[in-house]
Amino acid sequence: MEDKITFGSQEFKMIDRANVMISGINKIISFDDEEFLLESVMGNIHLKGENLELLKLDTNDGNVKIKGKINSFMYLDGKEKTKEDSFITKLFK
Numbered sequence: 001m002e003d004k005i006t007f008g009s010q011e012f013k014m015i016d017r018a019n020v021m022i023s024g025i026n027k028i029i030s031f032d033d034e035e036f037l038l039e040s041v042m043g044n045i046h047l048k049g050e051n052l053e054l055l056k057l058d059t060n061d062g063n064v065k066i067k068g069k070i071n072s073f074m075y076l077d078g079k080e081k082t083k084e085d086s087f088i089t090k091l092f093k
Contacts, residue, residue: 008041017070020047025062028054036066044076
């Protein structure tokens with residue numbers, strides 16, 4: 001059985017580095033006051049910051065609203081490079 005990947009639209013809006021609104025969220029994988037890991041229609045998202053707080057979660061529309069000091073926002077592609085991988089890659093280039 002093949003897994004189908006369905007993409008939808010996604011919007012990310014940050015106001016004053018303190019409030020974030022994200023659409024296209026399928027689920028919240030984990031969160032605490034320093035980081036959120038979200039599954040979205042465009043891939044997993046890793047959000048880091050300080051004093052983060054979930055303000056709104058709309059599971060029907062896939063909207064999430066988070067407040068706190070935002071330090072980073074990154075899409076994860078699932079392929080983490082290790083030092084060994086990068087060394088071997090450089091060696092054979």
